[in-house]
Amino acid sequence: xxxxxxxxxxxxxxxxxxxxxxxxxxxxxxxxxxxxxxxxxxxxxxxxxxxxxxxxxxxxxxxxxxxxxxxxxxxxxxxxxxxxxx
Amino acid sequence: xxxxxxxxxxxxxxxxxxxxxxxxxxxxxxxxxxxxxxxxxxxxxxxxxxxxxxxxxxxxxxxxxxxxxxxxxxxxxxxxxxxxxxxxxxxxxxxxxxxxxxxxxxxxxxxxxxxxxxxxxxxxxxxxxxxxxxxxxxxxxxxxxxxxxxxxxxxxxxxxxxxxxxxxxxxxxxxxxxxxxxxxxxxxxxxxxxxxxxxxxxxxxxxxxxxxxxxxxxxxxxxxxxxxxxxxxxxxxxxxxxxxxxxxxxxxxxxxxxxxxxxxxxxxxxxxxxxxxxxxxxxxxxxxxxxxxxxxxxxxxxxxxxxxxxxxxxxxxxxxxxxxxxxxxxxxxxxxxxxxxxxxxxxxxxxxxxxxxxxxxxxxxxxxxxxxxxxxxxxxxxxxxxxxxxxxxxxxxxxxxxxxxxxxxxxxxxxxxxxxxxxxxxxxxxxxxxxxxxxxxxxxxxxxxxxxxxxxxxxxxxxxxxxxxxxxxxxxxxxxxxxxxxxxxxxxxxxxxxxxxxxxxxxxxxxxxxxxxxxxxxxxxxxxxxxxxxxxxxxxxxxxxxxxxxxxxxxxxxxxxxxxxxxxxxxxxxxxxxxxxxxxxxxxxxxxxxxxxxxxxxxxxxxxxxxxxxxxxxxxxxxxxxxxxxxxxxxxxxxxxxxxxxxxxxxxxxxxxxxxxxxxxxxxxxxxxxxxxxxxxxxxxxxxxxxxxxxxxxxxxxxxxxxxxxxxxxxxxxxxxxxxxxxxxxxxxxxxxxxxxxxxxxxxxxxxxxxxxxxxxxxxxxxxxxxxxxxxxxxxxxxxxxxxxxxxxxxxxxxxxxxxxxxxxxxxxxxxxxxxxxxxxxxxxxxxxxxxxxxxxxxxxxxxxxxxxxxxxxxxxxxxxxxxxxxxxxxxxxxxxxxxxxxxxxxxxxxxx
Numbered sequence: 001x002x003x004x005x006x007x008x009x010x011x012x013x014x015x016x017x018x019x020x021x022x023x024x025x026x027x028x029x030x031x032x033x034x035x036x037x038x039x040x041x042x043x044x045x046x047x048x049x050x051x052x053x054x055x056x057x058x059x060x061x062x063x064x065x066x067x068x069x070x071x072x073x074x075x076x077x078x079x080x081x082x083x084x085x086x
Numbered sequence: 087x088x089x090x091x092x093x094x095x096x097x098x099x100x101x102x103x104x105x106x107x108x109x110x111x112x113x114x115x116x117x118x119x120x121x122x123x124x125x126x127x128x129x130x131x132x133x134x135x136x137x138x139x140x141x142x143x144x145x146x147x148x149x150x151x152x153x154x155x156x157x158x159x160x161x162x163x164x165x166x167x168x169x170x171x172x173x174x175x176x177x178x179x180x181x182x183x184x185x186x187x188x189x190x191x192x193x194x195x196x197x198x199x200x201x202x203x204x205x206x207x208x209x210x211x212x213x214x215x216x217x218x219x220x221x222x223x224x225x226x227x228x229x230x231x232x233x234x235x236x237x238x239x240x241x242x243x244x245x246x247x248x249x250x251x252x253x254x255x256x257x258x259x260x261x262x263x264x265x266x267x268x269x270x271x272x273x274x275x276x277x278x279x280x281x282x283x284x285x286x287x288x289x290x291x292x293x294x295x296x297x298x299x300x301x302x303x304x305x306x307x308x309x310x311x312x313x314x315x316x317x318x319x320x321x322x323x324x325x326x327x328x329x330x331x332x333x334x335x336x337x338x339x340x341x342x343x344x345x346x347x348x349x350x351x352x353x354x355x356x357x358x359x360x361x362x363x364x365x366x367x368x369x370x371x372x373x374x375x376x377x378x379x380x381x382x383x384x385x386x387x388x389x390x391x392x393x394x395x396x397x398x399x400x401x402x403x404x405x406x407x408x409x410x411x412x413x414x415x416x417x418x419x420x421x422x423x424x425x426x427x428x429x430x431x432x433x434x435x436x437x438x439x440x441x442x443x444x445x446x447x448x449x450x451x452x453x454x455x456x457x458x459x460x461x462x463x464x465x466x467x468x469x470x471x472x473x474x475x476x477x478x479x480x481x482x483x484x485x486x487x488x489x490x491x492x493x494x495x496x497x498x499x500x501x502x503x504x505x506x507x508x509x510x511x512x513x514x515x516x517x518x519x520x521x522x523x524x525x526x527x528x529x530x531x532x533x534x535x536x537x538x539x540x541x542x543x544x545x546x547x548x549x550x551x552x553x554x555x556x557x558x559x560x561x562x563x564x565x566x567x568x569x570x571x572x573x574x575x576x577x578x579x580x581x582x583x584x585x586x587x588x589x590x591x592x593x594x595x596x597x598x599x600x601x602x603x604x605x606x607x608x609x610x611x612x613x614x615x616x617x618x619x620x621x622x623x624x625x626x627x628x629x630x631x632x633x634x635x636x637x638x639x640x641x642x643x644x645x646x647x648x649x650x651x652x653x654x655x656x657x658x659x660x661x662x663x664x665x666x667x668x669x670x671x672x673x674x675x676x677x678x679x680x681x682x683x684x685x686x687x688x689x690x691x692x693x694x695x696x697x698x699x700x701x702x703x704x705x706x707x708x709x710x711x712x713x714x715x716x717x718x719x720x721x722x723x724x725x726x727x728x729x730x731x732x733x734x735x736x737x738x739x740x741x742x743x744x745x746x747x748x749x750x751x752x753x754x755x756x757x758x759x760x761x762x763x764x765x766x767x768x769x770x771x772x773x774x775x776x777x778x779x780x781x782x783x784x785x786x787x788x789x790x791x792x793x794x795x796x797x798x799x800x801x802x803x804x805x806x807x808x809x810x811x812x813x814x815x816x817x818x819x820x821x822x823x824x825x826x827x828x829x830x831x832x833x834x835x836x837x838x839x840x841x842x843x844x845x846x847x848x849x850x851x852x853x854x855x856x857x858x859x860x861x862x863x864x865x866x867x868x869x870x871x872x873x874x875x876x877x878x879x880x881x882x883x884x885x886x887x888x889x890x891x892x893x894x895x896x897x898x899x900x901x902x903x904x905x906x907x908x909x910x911x912x913x914x915x916x917x918x919x920x921x922x923x924x925x926x927x928x929x930x931x932x933x934x935x936x937x938x939x940x941x942x943x944x945x946x947x948x949x950x951x952x953x954x955x956x957x958x959x960x961x962x963x964x965x966x967x968x969x970x971x972x973x974x975x976x977x978x979x980x981x982x983x
Binding site: 006007008010011012060063064067068069070071 | 861864865868869871872878879880881882885945948949950951952953
């Protein structure tokens with residue numbers, strides 16, 4: 001948050017966020033799918049694929065939502081810094 | 087289905103099945119089995135050591151990662167800083183690993199160690215230095231010698247200034263004889279005290295033997311070396327005495343110590359030199375003198391005059407020789423003593439003259455002291471001896487007189503035939519002979535002792551005479567010695583007189599005895615002649631009548647004869663008695679005269695002594711008085727000098743003040759005149775300058791303003807030239823604007839213009855046109871990609887389609903606005919606008935570009951909004967700056983000279 005985001009870079013940032021989010025979700029889905037596959041579905045491949053797909057879908061949906069409503073703000077948590085700490 | 091069993095196909099289709107054929111074969115893929123294998127393997131892996139392997143692998147990976155990071159951090163400090171900043175506890179870890187172990191905190195011990203080392207070194211140095219000074223109580227001879235040398239120097243130095251002024255005596259003695267801190271000094275204090283007290287003439291309470299025995303009670307430990315020292319010194323002295331008195335036989339029966347001395351002297355010949363040259367002069371002199379004096383006189387001389395002469399010569403020569411020797415030793419000692427402290431204290435610098443003089447003075451003093459010491463020591467000793475011999479002589483004389491008297495008594499007794507007493511005649515005569523022998527012995531003894539005493543007397547007299555002549559003033563001691571001498575002489579003479587009187591009586595008695603014998607013999611002879619056969623005393627038988635008659639007749643005749651003889655004798659006796667009386671009278675007279683003369687002499691001597699004493703006292707008194715008077719005079723003189731000086735000082739100071747004042751006034755006047763001149767000139771110049779200054783000021787202000795405005799304009803145009811990229815070329819304008827504000831002063835016009843500069847430009851700064859141009863490229867790209875999206879946002883699909891459109895729409899270069907043609911705002915779409923704007927930017931027309939960009943709509947507008955804002959700011963600032971510059975130029979031109 002040091003420098004301001006330029007308007008021309010805003011979109012780029014949005015895309016980055018989107019992509020990262022999607023990847024994370026996909027990974028999560030993959031993991032869940034693996035777990036399910038291993039423990040519940042006797043190592044069948046379809047939970048993995050399913051989970052991945054779920055993740056992808058979620059990410060896509062988030063992206064879409066973000067792009068559709070560009071005026072919605074994204075907040076971040078700011079750690080409370082005591083005086084004297086770095 | 088993936089758990090199907092393995093089936094060998096009929097035809098070999100892939101590698102791994104059966105034999106390899108020539109056909110190109112692919113490796114077999116067993117899909118079903120792969121998964122099974124995989125899962126089986128996974129299961130296997132998870133069950134059989136897989137965990138361990140996993141853990142190992144993970145650890146290795148982590149370690150490799152960390153190691154790589156560390157190595158890289160070592161090489162690149164920037165990377166290290168980054169690591170330390172981002173990863174917690176990285177700093178400590180890297181410091182520990184890369185900085186060669188943990189750093190010990192500086193406790194300041196290094197300084198302490200160094201200081202300790204310095205102190206040890208200094209201590210060592212000091213030890214070396216002080217080693218020669220400090221009295222070390224060690225048993226080694228070298229240390230003893232050094233100590234004693236120092237003691238010698240100290241005591242010599244002490245004794246000398248003490249003796250320099252004639253202060254009362256007890257102070258000196260106490261000063262010198264006080265035992266100091268050093269133990270060896272105590273040993274030496276005794277002989278020193280003895281010698282010095284000999285100098286001062288004060289007889290010691292206990293006349294010590296000449297060999298100074300160290301007081302045994304004090305220091306048993308250090309007695310042997312000290313005693314040896316003494317022995318050495320006395321050995322040396324004795325040897326010297328031997329060399330002096332070579333014509334006299336060295337008495338062997340002197341003392342055991344002397345023999346021991348000789349032995350010790352022979353034993354340690356090498357050490358003689360050292361202690362000799364360094365011993366105290368007084369001590370050696372005293373010891374030498376004492377040693378020499380203890381030699382008993384040679385037995386040859388018995389007669390008085392010879393003894394006298396010899397006595398005079400001997401002490402004289404001896405004294406001279408001893409004095410010389412004492413002087414030498416004193417000189418050597420002084421030189422050594424003086425050299426020693428000077429040498430040890432300042433080895434490099436040579437002796438300075440005041441100390442040479444002092445040394446010489448010391449020498450002289452010590453010479454004098456040696457003289458006195460020698461003289462007085464001799465005198466004292468002689469006196470002691472004399473007393474002894476005199477008393478013994480007197481005793482002997484008395485004994486002789488007594489013996490003589492006894493002898494005469496015995497004779498009388500024997501002669502008296504009536505009183506036979508208890509003893510028979512024979513025994514009586516034997517007693518007489520015994521008494522005679524005793525008398526002879528006693529007389530011999532008496533004579534010998536008398537002679538000795540007389541000789542001593544002469545010696546002492548001579549010595550005293552010499553002492554008196556040599557010394558400057560008669561000393562108290564010498565006078566008292568003279569007194570004693572006189573007394574002793576008187577006593578001796580009286581004793582001798584007594585003896586002679588006794589002897590005279592004895593002589594009378596002997597004559598009487600002889601006469602009696604003679605008479606008896608005569609009688610016997612006559613009797614024999616008459617009666618030859620009659621022996622006296624042998625009355626044997628009876629005598630006849632004739633014989634008896636003849637005997638009686640003879641006896642009568644004899645009686646008559648004797649009577650007549652007796653009458654004759656009586657007459658003769660009378661006359662002789664008269665003669666004798668007369669003689670006796672004359673003799674008495676003579677004796678009385680002699681006695682008288684003796685008494686007179688004694689009186690005279692006493693008077694002389696008293697006179698001398700009084701003279702000495704008077705002299706002392708006068709000297710003291712003189713000194714006080716002199717001191718008073720000196721005091722008065724100094725006071726007078728002070729007064730005179732004070733008065734002079736006042737006079738001089740007042741004169742000086744007056745002169746100073748006059749000179750000062752003159753100077754001030756002159757200065758004042760000059761100053762007035764200068765001031766007048768200065769004022770003229772000032773007026774001229776001030777007239778000029780206003781003009782100049784105005785001109786300068788205008789110039790400043792101009793410069794400031796130009797600076798501002800340029801800054802707006804160029805920005806921060808040192809910036810790396812276009813992004814950082816922003817520079818805040820506040821400084822330049824303030825400068826312009828200051829330069830502008832109160833002008834309202836300028837203030838207004840300055841107020842028009844936007845605030846953000848002041849704080850954040852503006853981008854120069856080049857930056858905007860570069861930025862525009864990116865803006866354009868992004869705008870093209872989102873050209874289809876409007877303000878409300880769009881789905882991803884729309885974004886994707888818009889992106890596709892931008893890819894497909896070719897940018898055919900920058901379109902230029904056709905000149906003079908109007909632009910229809912409705913027909914403008916994003917791409918057109920962008921190309922127009924780019925074209926204008928290329929031509930340097932930021933304003934036009936901004937206008938075009940302002941027409942954007944939708945998402946592109948949002949994207950380009952920042953750029954537009956920046957462009958607007960720049961334009962505003964530029965406008966303001968240009969206006970300012972123009973105004974400043976206008977103002978400046980007018981004032982330009």
